[in-house]
Amino acid sequence: MKKKNIIAIGIGLPVFLILAVSIMLHASWINGFDNFFEHLVHTIPGLQSLMLKITFLADTKVDLVWMLLIAIILWIKKQRPLSLSIVITLITADAFGWVVKHVIQRPRPTAHLAVDDGFSFPSGHTLGMSIIVFWLILIMIPVLVKSSTARVWLYILLIIWLVLVMISRVYVYAHFPSDVCGSTALGAMWVGLVDTIWDKVTPRTSKNNF
Template sequence: MIIKPKLQFFSAIIAFSLFIGLLIGVVSQAQWLNNLNLAGQQLIQHRSIFADAFFTTITHLGSVIVTSTLTLLLSLVFIVRRQFRLLRFLLVNVVLFAGVITQLVKYLVRNPRPMPQLISENGYSFPSGHTMIAILLYGTLIIIIQAHLQKQLLKQLATSICFALIIIIPISRIYVNVHYPSDILAGLTLGYSLLIMSQNIFHIGGQHA
């Protein structure tokens, strides 16, 4: 996520434009979006005992309990080390963007979840809250790790784990059928654009490190 500022800005604009396109598709109940969702579900939802156990476990890594606990622990570390800029960066991304903004969009769009579900989930579908928290929490960690962790091997390992979670948590939401693929893509694109905006506001990573 450490890329040239102009390219970074351009990628965020593209991501947000894609989110707007998905939003319009959901609101208008476009056929192309239905086709996209069906194709994504058919690609991912190949059920087996192992896959059921794996994805139902992975999906909890984006739950409120897990992410709240991790956010609290990270916040305490930043407070003890007096790294208040990193603290603000984390809290804006997780609490404001992944929390408040996600719920606001869900309430305004009010798109129902798919059925039947492998695990029980309530509330609205668009965008995926787990996907938003995945990219905004674990994406925040990637940016901080890249900017502040010195040991290359540890940096690469931690970055790879966070990146894997950004990918696998959203996939798990489609697998357990609590979100449509369009919900996942909306969470990724909106989350990414907000993350890049926040990174530039707080001057974390890249040429600001």
């Protein structure tokens, strides 16, 4: 198993499980965690319009558009194993997230918008964007971008964008902070897990690389 996948799974899996189990057991520390970060996020008023725009760009349907754009570009470049990789990773993650939502059945914050229906944990917006961000960071950028400086800047920009998506979901009361943190942990773990399995099914050769 690749070191990057070991790190993604080794960090993502325990964090996700701790949050999921704590939410299911209604652990008291979860309320303190959520209250602290909800207050922190809402210290700056007047950002509702901006946050709604960010949350729209991370909508689960829009995530599928980003995924398809990346997959189509890779397919055109005849990088079909990589093209299929991001499709399978995102679709399976969304399916797993749906199952977890219906197992845990956590209600959303009381002030959530009407458009945000369904259960709260994990956040579908954050999970989908986490999959795309971590897939780019762990799989595509290291191969495509040769400059180490450019890679670092891309990593920083992608992480900032993911954090903004997480903040936006809390700001508009669509999710609790523990929901978006759990989604991010699940996303990192899922990318590492699927990439490990994918390497066994379609070994990376010079033909499959950029």
